[in-house]
Amino acid sequence: MKxxxxxxxxxxxxxxxxxxxxAQKIYGDYIETRNADVYTGxxxxxxxxxxxxxxxxxxWRVEKGEWDGVRLDGLSVVGVAxxxxxxxxxxxxxxxxxxxxxxxxxxxxxxxxxxxxxxQSMAGELLKTIVRTETAPINLEVDYDGExxxxxxxxxxxLADIVTRSITSKDHICGNEQVYFxxxxxxxxxxxxxxxxxxxxxxxxxxxxxxxxxxxxFVGHFAK
Numbered sequence: 001m002k003x004x005x006x007x008x009x010x011x012x013x014x015x016x017x018x019x020x021x022x023a024q025k026i027y028g029d030y031i032e033t034r035n036a037d038v039y040t041g042x043x044x045x046x047x048x049x050x051x052x053x054x055x056x057x058x059x060w061r062v063e064k065g066e067w068d069g070v071r072l073d074g075l076s077v078v079g080v081a082x083x084x085x086x087x088x089x090x091x092x093x094x095x096x097x098x099x100x101x102x103x104x105x106x107x108x109x110x111x112x113x114x115x116x117x118x119x120q121s122m123a124g125e126l127l128k129t130i131v132r133t134e135t136a137p138i139n140l141e142v143d144y145d146g147e148x149x150x151x152x153x154x155x156x157x158x159l160a161d162i163v164t165r166s167i168t169s170k171d172h173i174c175g176n177e178q179v180y181f182x183x184x185x186x187x188x189x190x191x192x193x194x195x196x197x198x199x200x201x202x203x204x205x206x207x208x209x210x211x212x213x214x215x216x217x218f219v220g221h222f223a224k
Contacts, residue, residue, distance in 0.1 A: 039179055112135070
């Protein structure tokens with residue numbers, strides 16, 4: 001059996017790495033929160049299903065990449081949604097939903113279109129129907145504990161705010177907590193967290209809110 005020369009093996013490995021890098025065309029940080037606990041036990045989840053969980057904020061910051069051939073490095077976009085039912089409920093349909101999109105004010109007209117298309121692709125049905133689009137300065141930051149995202153912050157002008165922290169032992173109430181609901185958009189890696197602040201004060205959804213200290217957040221990163 002012939003052995004592959006060492007140089008050929010190295011070149012082959014580099015080709016595989018290059019292919020993988022090309023496949024990952026866009027990546028960055030992601031933060032999400034809603035008005036129902038996502039890290040919880042069955043008893044608490046069942047008490048909220050059908051009553052809350054119909055409101056959500058999803059935020060992305062592109063570290064590097066492009067969408068529809070448009071470079072989006074360093075830009076952010078935030079989607080705020082009001083659904084017809086509890087998002088993530090396996091036994092009822094929470095759609096249709098309506099959404100307000102907040103686009104980074106640093107983006108050009110072309111980049112705004114690409115950010116809109118990106119957010120809708122990532123969130124699917126949740127951001128399908130955009131009833132209002134705003135532009136605002138957006139700041140999104142994620143803290144890491146090693147490779148795991150631990151906390152994050154989003155500020156989209158005066159329209160939306162998210163502040164999260166890590167879950168601690170004091171957040172375990174029934175002792176049977178788990179990630180009961182998955183993220184509303186695909187992530188490469190995410191961790192549940194506590195939304196110290198979850199706020200939307202804008203027009204278009206017929207509702208605004210300010211919620212505090214709820215186990216309703218995810219912090220992570222995406223790669224697509």
